[in-house]
Amino acid sequence: MENVRSFKLKNNGDFVARIQVLKLLGDKWHNVAPTSGYRDICKHAERTFDLQGITGLSAGEKVKLKAEVVLGKDKTATEEFLYDPAGLAVAYEISGTTLSNKLKRK
Numbered sequence: 260m261e262n263v264r265s266f267k268l269k270n271n272g273d274f275v276a277r278i279q280v281l282k283l284l285g286d287k288w289h290n291v292a293p294t295s296g297y298r299d300i301c302k303h304a305e306r307t308f309d310l311q312g313i314t315g316l317s318a319g320e321k322v323k324l325k326a327e328v329v330l331g332k333d334k335t336a337t338e339e340f341l342y343d344p345a346g347l348a349v350a351y352e353i354s355g356t357t358l359s360n361k362l363k364r365k
Contacts, residue, residue, distance in 0.1 A: 260339060262346035266324045269305040269365070271354040276300045278308045279325040281335065282316065288335075290325065291316060299329070310342050318343055324351055324362075331357025338364060 270276045277298045281288040291313050300306045310316055320342050325335045334353060340346075350365040 260321075260341050261349070262343035263310065263322065263340035263349045264342075264344060264346040265307050265309045265348045267305060267307040267348055267350040268300060268324065268326055269350065269352040270300040270302055271352055272328070272356065272360050273302060274331050274357045274360070275302075275329040276353055277327040277329065278306060279327050279333075280308065280310060280313060281323050281325050282313075283321040283339075288323070291322075307348065311344055316342055324349070326351070326353045326362050328353070328357055328360060332360060334360060334362035336362060336364070 268278050279290045280292040282291040323336050323339050327333050353362045
């Protein structure tokens with residue numbers, strides 16, 4: 260399993276997207292990304308989310324990216340990572356429309 264420090268999401272879809280970070284707690288995935296502040300990713304824009312900003316996230320915990328599509332169908336990455344403050348940035352791209360979109364790793 261790869262180590263990750265941050266997630267980058269490029270929005271090439273016809274919608275507004277937001278990054279969510281899912282953390283494995285027991286046998287369920289829970290969003291642990293802060294919900295405050297400006298988080299919108301407009302069409303043709305990208306945003307990087309540094310996992311060090313998540314309170315309570317410890318090195319070695321399993322995480323994955325979820326792209327929240329405002330007024331549409333969200334997409335969750337299939338790849339799982341281990342959080343590591345010295346890890347790499349992992350980039351994704353989302354494209355399509357609100358109800359028919361695709362998330363892929365770049």
